[in-house]
Amino acid sequence: MKYYAYYPGCSMEATGAPVEMSIHAIAKPLDMQFIELEDWTCCGSSPYAGVDKFKAIGITARTLAQAEKTGLDLVTPCSSCFTILHETNDLLKEDHRLADRVRGALAEVGLAYNGTARVRHVVEVLYNDLGPDAIAAKVVRPLTGLRVACYHGCQQVRPSYGFDDPEYPDWLDKMAAALGASPVNFPLKARCCGSSLVISEPATAVELIHKLLENASENGAQAMITTTCPLCHLALDGYQHAVNSKYRTKYNLPALAITQAIAFALGLDFKTSGLNGNITSPKKLLEPFMTAQPEQAKPETTAA
Amino acid sequence: MSDIPHTTFLDEVAALPACGKINECIQCGVCSGSCSTATHWEYPPRKVIAMVRAGMKDELLKSNSIWFCVSCYLCTARCPRDIKPANIVHGLESIAIKEGYKPPTTTTTMYRSFAQSIVDHGRVYEFGFMLKYFLRTNPFAALKMLPMAIQLFRHGRMPLAPKQVKGKEELTTIINKMGEGGDR
Numbered sequence: 001m002k003y004y005a006y007y008p009g010c011s012m013e014a015t016g017a018p019v020e021m022s023i024h025a026i027a028k029p030l031d032m033q034f035i036e037l038e039d040w041t042c043c044g045s046s047p048y049a050g051v052d053k054f055k056a057i058g059i060t061a062r063t064l065a066q067a068e069k070t071g072l073d074l075v076t077p078c079s080s081c082f083t084i085l086h087e088t089n090d091l092l093k094e095d096h097r098l099a100d101r102v103r104g105a106l107a108e109v110g111l112a113y114n115g116t117a118r119v120r121h122v123v124e125v126l127y128n129d130l131g132p133d134a135i136a137a138k139v140v141r142p143l144t145g146l147r148v149a150c151y152h153g154c155q156q157v158r159p160s161y162g163f164d165d166p167e168y169p170d171w172l173d174k175m176a177a178a179l180g181a182s183p184v185n186f187p188l189k190a191r192c193c194g195s196s197l198v199i200s201e202p203a204t205a206v207e208l209i210h211k212l213l214e215n216a217s218e219n220g221a222q223a224m225i226t227t228t229c230p231l232c233h234l235a236l237d238g239y240q241h242a243v244n245s246k247y248r249t250k251y252n253l254p255a256l257a258i259t260q261a262i263a264f265a266l267g268l269d270f271k272t273s274g275l276n277g278n279i280t281s282p283k284k285l286l287e288p289f290m291t292a293q294p295e296q297a298k299p300e301t302t303a304a
Numbered sequence: 305m306s307d308i309p310h311t312t313f314l315d316e317v318a319a320l321p322a323c324g325k326i327n328e329c330i331q332c333g334v335c336s337g338s339c340s341t342a343t344h345w346e347y348p349p350r351k352v353i354a355m356v357r358a359g360m361k362d363e364l365l366k367s368n369s370i371w372f373c374v375s376c377y378l379c380t381a382r383c384p385r386d387i388k389p390a391n392i393v394h395g396l397e398s399i400a401i402k403e404g405y406k407p408p409t410t411t412t413t414m415y416r417s418f419a420q421s422i423v424d425h426g427r428v429y430e431f432g433f434m435l436k437y438f439l440r441t442n443p444f445a446a447l448k449m450l451p452m453a454i455q456l457f458r459h460g461r462m463p464l465a466p467k468q469v470k471g472k473e474e475l476t477t478i479i480n481k482m483g484e485g486g487d488r
């Protein structure tokens with residue numbers, strides 16, 4: 001069993017709920033335990049940094065200090081939280097004056113920042129600590145022949161923390177392949193979904209989402225497999241209607257977070273996999289795999 | 305050094321966290337060429353940096369530039385001089401908000417509603433902060449968002465009340481303490 005300090009981030013309690021469900025659903029069968037940080041608070045994300053850079057760093061540092069106390073790696077599914085936490089941790093290790101100021105603020109609430117936390121992303125943990133082979137070994141419901149476009153997004157791979165390739169990553173592709181799916185070429189796999197502007201500049205965000213759906217579909221994808229980031233997932237799963245009405249298109253491409261896809265392939269039902277929460281329903285697409293696979297999968301399971 | 309007041313716009317920006325390398329920019333334009341939303345910016349990222357260095361504070365902060373940054377970090381990953389344009393852009397946003405600039409975008413209001421939600425609840429309460437944003441900007445635009453809100457609600461993705469987090473008090477203390485140090 002592997003243990004992690006888990007930081008879901010604010011969106012996971014709301015728009016990211018289906019992805020959150022899938023992460024907890026696969027943890028046990030994959031021998032992982034995500035222990036939620038007690039009483040965690042917001043990481044600040046980009047908007048708070050745009051309001052007050054210094055206060056934003058103080059907010060982020062609270063989570064880093066809390067994680068240090070656990071002695072475990074700090075893991076988050078949200079790419080925005082991941083970047084903010086990682087970036088702030090690096091910055092505080094470099095900028096001693098700023099670190100002293102942060103220590104002063106944290107001391108007021110009995111916390112200490114030492115720079116010992118290791119900030120990680122759920123996707124990176126699944127890939128590096130578990131790996132496609134270990135995942136493949138547990139698949140009972142392979143997604144054989146399903147053509148998927150694997151969307152990594154921005155902040156999972158950039159700025160670069162030595163985590164996959166910042167321009168053309170492929171860890172999600174490798175994990176999707178481990179589930180039996182066939183990843184298609186997807187040139188825009190690490191371009192932005194525009195989530196941060198979806199409220200205040202929706203036209204710009206919808207323009208970016210349109211490009212992604214267009215690119216995935218041009219390349220023959222029947223579905224998308226996304227990072228666990230709740231913002232990326234919502235953009236692709238939830239905004240297809242908005243894209244369709246603006247661009248007169250007819251996209252209906254189910255977007256499964258990688259953890260939802262893993263949950264399904266491990267044999268979990270729709271509800272437990274969080275798939276009932278998806279707005280672009282993947283039911284029709286996945287049903288054949290539920291009924292047809294057991295016979296096909298049998299010889300493999302008996303052999304194992 | 306901390307006691308010397310800001311002399312120029314450039315000093316003010318360079319003093320912000322992770323913005324210190326702005327002087328080493330070679331104006332190659334890789335950031336503008338990479339930017340996910342550059343076509344929407346009145347002045348794209350390379351120009352933003354040039355304007356900071358030229359002291360064109362008002363022109364820059366009154367424009368819509370910087371507010372279209374989606375934090376995709378393509379500029380930062382590709383910049384040959386490790387300037388971190390994304391950090392500079394968010395730093396500029398914080399200067400603009402603090403000094404009361406009114407750029408032609410409602411993203412400023414969205415940021416403020418977001419930040420207020422953190423102060424009020426300790427965590428961002430998505431539904432509440434969006435509602436606040438629409439009430440402050442254009443309540444009719446909220447109607448356009450209604451179908452989306454209904455979808456989210458139906459799929460169990462929109463709780464109707466915020467969680468109360470104990471850490472909120474701690475957070476307020478940290479925010480106040482960090483605020484005491486000023487902007488350098």
Ligand code: SF4
Binds near residue numbers: 330331332334353386
């Ligand atoms: S990519 Fe870097 S060096 Fe080139 S113009 Fe942009 S900030 Fe300057």
Ligand code: SF4
Binds near residue numbers: 339
């Ligand atoms: S991080 Fe912002 S400035 Fe940089 S490329 Fe992306 S949108 Fe443009």
